[in-house]
Each structure stands twice: as C-alpha cells, then as structure tokens.
Amino acid sequence: MTAPLLEATRLVKHFPLPRHGLSRRGAVRAVEEVDLAVLPGEVLGLVGESGSGKSTLGRLVLRLIDPTAGRIVFEGQDITALSRGALRPLRRRMQMVFQDPYASLNPRRPVGEAIAEVLRLHGLAGHDGGTVRARELLAHVGLSGDDYPRLPRSFSGGQRQRIAIARALAVEPKLLVADEPVSALDVSVQAGILTLLRQLRAEFGLAMLFISHDLSVVEAMADRVMVLYLGRVMEVGPVRAIFTAPRHPYTAALLSAAPGRALAHRMPPLAGEIPSPADPPSGCVFRTRCPFALPACAETVPQLRAIAPGHSKACIRDDLSL
Numbered sequence: 001m002t003a004p005l006l007e008a009t010r011l012v013k014h015f016p017l018p019r020h021g022l023s024r025r026g027a028v029r030a031v032e033e034v035d036l037a038v039l040p041g042e043v044l045g046l047v048g049e050s051g052s053g054k055s056t057l058g059r060l061v062l063r064l065i066d067p068t069a070g071r072i073v074f075e076g077q078d079i080t081a082l083s084r085g086a087l088r089p090l091r092r093r094m095q096m097v098f099q100d101p102y103a104s105l106n107p108r109r110p111v112g113e114a115i116a117e118v119l120r121l122h123g124l125a126g127h128d129g130g131t132v133r134a135r136e137l138l139a140h141v142g143l144s145g146d147d148y149p150r151l152p153r154s155f156s157g158g159q160r161q162r163i164a165i166a167r168a169l170a171v172e173p174k175l176l177v178a179d180e181p182v183s184a185l186d187v188s189v190q191a192g193i194l195t196l197l198r199q200l201r202a203e204f205g206l207a208m209l210f211i212s213h214d215l216s217v218v219e220a221m222a223d224r225v226m227v228l229y230l231g232r233v234m235e236v237g238p239v240r241a242i243f244t245a246p247r248h249p250y251t252a253a254l255l256s257a258a259p260g261r262a263l264a265h266r267m268p269p270l271a272g273e274i275p276s277p278a279d280p281p282s283g284c285v286f287r288t289r290c291p292f293a294l295p296a297c298a299e300t301v302p303q304l305r306a307i308a309p310g311h312s313k314a315c316i317r318d319d320l321s322l
C-alpha cells in the first residue's frame with residue numbers, strides 16, 4: 001500500500017472565546033478529532049456548510065495555525081510540533097491557494113516579480129534572479145511571459161488566480177491546499193481554472209486538499225470526498241459513492257439542497273440553523289437537524305466506521321435508505 005503524503009490523526013482546533021464578565025470562557029470547536037490521509041497525487045475534496053471547519057483544517061495541516069491536539073505527518077515526518085524555522089524547508093513541499101487571489105498578491109509588485117521572489121526565497125532562482133523561470137511559469141498557467149511587469153490590478157479575477165497558482169507551483173510542491181479557489185470567480189471562468197488545476201496535477205503528480213462549498217466543483221476535481229459538519233467528519237469515501245449513494249443523512253441533505261441536482265435523494269431540505277460551534281449538540285452533532293435522529297443519537301459521539309472499502313460514515317443507523 002502506498003504511504004500517505006499527508007496524514008492527520010485526531011486533529012483538534014479550538015479557538016478560545018473572549019471572556020465576557022464573569023461567564024466561563026469557552027471555545028469555538030472548529031475542528032474535532034479529524035482523521036485524514038492524502039495519498040501522493042490524490043485529490044481529497046472537503047465539503048460542508050459555511051463554518052464547518054474546512055479552512056481551519058486546511059490551515060492546520062499546513063501548520064499555518066497550531067493544532068490544539070492531534071498529530072500531523074507529512075512525507076513520513078511528524079510536523080505537529082516543528083518550530084517555524086524547522087518548518088521553513090518543508091514550506092516548499094506544501095503550498096496554499098486561496099479564494100481571493102487579489103488579497104494574496106501585493107498590489108504594487110509586478111506579478112512576475114512576485115513569482116521570482118518566491119523562487120529566490122527558496123534558493124531556486126539561479127543567477128538571473130528567477131526572471132526566466134517566472135516568465136515560463138506565467139506562460140505555463142495560460143498567461144504570457146510578457147505579462148511579467150504588469151501589476152495585479154491589470155488582470156481579471158481568473159487571470160489573477162492563474163498567477164497565484166503559478167506562484168504556488170514555482171516551488172514544485174507535492175501538496176496543494178486549494179481553499180475555495182474558484183468561488184470568487186464568474187462561473188464562465190471557473191471551468192478554465194479547474195482544467196488548469198487538473199492539468200498541473202497530472203503534470204506534477206500534485207496531491208490536493210481541495211476545499212469547496214460547491215459540490216459540483218468538488219465532484220469535478222476530487223478522487224475522494226470528506227464531508228464535515230461542525231468540525232467533525234460525517235462521511236468520507238470515493239467521489240462516485242459519495243455523490244451517487246451517500247450513506248450519511250447529512251451528505252444526503254447537502255446533495256438534496258444543491259442547485260441543479262434534482263436527484264433521487266428523498267431528504268427534506270435541512271431545517272434550521274447550524275448550532276453554534278461553541279456549544280455543539282451532545283452525541284451526534286447533526287442530531288438537531290437530522291430527520292432520523294433517535295434518543296440514542298444524543299448519548300455518544302458516533303465514530304467513523306467502514307461501510308464499504310474506503311467508505312466510512314459516522315452515524316449509528318444502518319437501516320436508512322437515503
């Protein structure tokens with residue numbers, strides 16, 4: 001069996017809440033006991049409603065924020081407690097692309113320089129200061145080497161995302177965390193960026209943690225899909241199984257609610273709001289919105305268990321037809 005490129009075990013992230021008067025200080029439980037593995041070259045899609053902990057999980061595995069508990073292993077090395085300095089050489093191997101490329105590009109720096117700078121930072125620039133390679137990278141993502149001196153504002157949103165991708169790939173990473181990389185773009189532009197990411201993945205053997213609240217985007221990109229709710233994994237499995245035969249009520253509800261998916265799932269739309277992650281329900285965190293909840297669902301937190309090869313769910317009921 002291939003060793004995972006990235007493996008997280010029982011990962012937890014709590015953000016402490018500011019104290020109010022005499023009230024006890026609590027915490028936002030953004031990520032709770034998440035296990036995940038990404039194989040080399042594999043795309044793991046991460047879905048879930050807003051606030052389910054997708055971005056927090058992406059930042060945790062790259063050690064951009066520190067976990068409250070749990071373990072992160074990258075390329076066989078335990079990186080959970082590595083210092084900033086010790087992480088530095090590893091940064092080359094794991095990169096992130098964000099939703100808003102404009103926010104991650106310096107508005108006053110020519111885009112080619114932004115790429116060359118990253119090459120220099122990682123000692124990959126050569127005697128020309130990385131300019132030749134930066135031009136090549138711009139061309140590689142569907143722009144032109146002649147775009148080197150232009151400023152970010154002179155590009156469209158889609159072009160800026162291509163520049164952000166070129167910059168992330170300049171250091172030849174093995175893992176890319178893509179956090180809603182097309183969510184800010186016009187639908188007409190999205191497909192081009194997804195095609196580019198697929199090409200680059202094939203070319204560089206790039207593995208991805210691909211985060212999106214848009215199910216059709218995840219379906220187009222991912223090999224496997226992980227469904228998060230209130231920081232916990234509800235279901236994980238092969239993309240086809242998740243989209244055609246979901247086994248967790250929350251996954252079925254998400255699919256039923258997705259636009260353009262008039263499919264056979266007979267779930268009613270999700271009722272009510274997501275509970276506060278500072279005060280999640282006992283037992284199964286989905287139980288307050290689950291049409292199949294039983295008294296037992298409030299008792300213990302359902303653990304993820306295998307229901308088919310590579311397919312697991314965290315739900316105590318096996319008698320549901322979703």
Ligand SMILES: Nc1ncnc2c1ncn2[C@@H]1O[C@H](COP(=O)(O)OP(=O)(O)OP(=O)(O)O)[C@@H](O)[C@H]1O
Pocket residue numbers: 015028029030048049050051052053054055056057213277
């Ligand atoms: N730095 C922070 N400080 C305090 N709370 C935070 C912080 N970052 C995230 N949270 C909280 O953690 C929870 C998970 O947030 P996160 O951004 O990971 O969700 P998400 O699934 O990415 O949502 P979205 O789809 O809106 O991007 C939310 O309740 C959020 O308010």
Ligand code: SF4
Pocket residue numbers: 248249250284285286287288290291292293294297302314315316317
């Ligand atoms: S454990 Fe209970 S509440 Fe949770 S998803 Fe399953 S049936 Fe619904």
Ligand SMILES: [Mg+2]
Pocket residue numbers: 054055056179
């Ligand atoms: Mg997010």
